[in-house]
Amino acid sequence: MADLATYALTAIGLVFFVAGTAGLIRFPDTFSRLHALTKADNLGLGFIVMGIGFQTERWSQLAVLLLIWALALLAAGTVAQLVARAALTTGKDE
Amino acid sequence: MSAALDIALCALILGVGLATVVGRGVFRAVIFFITYGLLLAIGWARLGAIDVALAEAAISAGLTGALLLAAQGRLRTMKTEAEPPARARLPAALAGLSVACVLGWAWFALPVDQAPDLSQVLPESGVGNPVTAVLLNFRAWDTLLESVVLLTALVGVWMLAQDADWDAALGPRFHARPNGVLANFGRILPPIGLIFGVYLVWAGADDTGGAFQGGTVLAAVILLAMMAGALQPPSVAHPVWRVGLVLGPLVFVLAGIAGALLSDGFLTLPLTIAKPAILTIEAALSLSIAATLALLVIGPPDDQGQDA
Numbered sequence: 001m002a003d004l005a006t007y008a009l010t011a012i013g014l015v016f017f018v019a020g021t022a023g024l025i026r027f028p029d030t031f032s033r034l035h036a037l038t039k040a041d042n043l044g045l046g047f048i049v050m051g052i053g054f055q056t057e058r059w060s061q062l063a064v065l066l067l068i069w070a071l072a073l074l075a076a077g078t079v080a081q082l083v084a085r086a087a088l089t090t091g092k093d094e
Numbered sequence: 095m096s097a098a099l100d101i102a103l104c105a106l107i108l109g110v111g112l113a114t115v116v117g118r119g120v121f122r123a124v125i126f127f128i129t130y131g132l133l134l135a136i137g138w139a140r141l142g143a144i145d146v147a148l149a150e151a152a153i154s155a156g157l158t159g160a161l162l163l164a165a166q167g168r169l170r171t172m173k174t175e176a177e178p179p180a181r182a183r184l185p186a187a188l189a190g191l192s193v194a195c196v197l198g199w200a201w202f203a204l205p206v207d208q209a210p211d212l213s214q215v216l217p218e219s220g221v222g223n224p225v226t227a228v229l230l231n232f233r234a235w236d237t238l239l240e241s242v243v244l245l246t247a248l249v250g251v252w253m254l255a256q257d258a259d260w261d262a263a264l265g266p267r268f269h270a271r272p273n274g275v276l277a278n279f280g281r282i283l284p285p286i287g288l289i290f291g292v293y294l295v296w297a298g299a300d301d302t303g304g305a306f307q308g309g310t311v312l313a314a315v316i317l318l319a320m321m322a323g324a325l326q327p328p329s330v331a332h333p334v335w336r337v338g339l340v341l342g343p344l345v346f347v348l349a350g351i352a353g354a355l356l357s358d359g360f361l362t363l364p365l366t367i368a369k370p371a372i373l374t375i376e377a378a379l380s381l382s383i384a385a386t387l388a389l390l391v392i393g394p395p396d397d398q399g400q401d402a
Contacts, residue, residue, distance in 0.1 A: 081276075
């Protein structure tokens, strides 16, 4: 049962990662690429963390996984803001 | 299944490594280099060498990546021709290829000494982590020289400063809007990074971790605090920072001399005090590594941004 949940949740997570990567490659400018990356990948990582969470043996391992996700969310959100501002001020779409 | 994963990983490492070397543009090469370091870290983790994986991710991908990005940014602001001239490419490629060939030849040609079984001598080291036992006890000489090399590298970077800038604060001026995204990030992450860095050093005695990995995490904390404006980059003459820079090598050398006077020889640690001695050296070393690596990325004193 736990294995089944892991398969399903990590598979959903991977779909989001694929979608985010497709967006990164296909979208036309910096801002929409950032949008694809941060939204889809953060969600995908969340699903993968949930999936792996079913394999943990102790609560502390689950806490570490959740901490990783929270830190990744924080870093991705901040970096996206900074990249967007840099793109805005230099005015380059690359 | 795991064999397929390993083969895919090897192919990725080789492909990204190739892309780093042959791709055009400095920025692209730096990004590929960082990716290469992260993939290599996964490779080390797959081999069960978690200590090496941590060091690879923190130092090679993280810190060296930041160093290269800073250098690339500096080249761009100086409007220097970052792209090497076409006629330099072939000699550079040949030089790189010959270094790789010599290293490959040495790998096969050098005799392999029968290394002592580490599991037998580990109890004599005072610590439970074999990597830490080698780094700070059995091969402490190498680690001492490494810490001095880091310090020398920093002095070398400072030598690049112009005379007029010497008394200015180190590095470029960072702009972070008060209460902006970066300023908040610089307040939230450093406490977590501090705990994690200190934990890595402390846990390194008996578990995965160590002075270099923990020190690099602490260096990242210092860098982030400086970029977010929470911490001002010091000048070259700042006394506290200077003490921090030399503390690690100094404690290391003093411990070595103490070993020469009281025990069997330079850098030998008698078992009774091995663990406290190693922890003391590691703590001092981590501080120095953190300060040195952070200031390496910050760069030489620079008066340019003072008016901005």
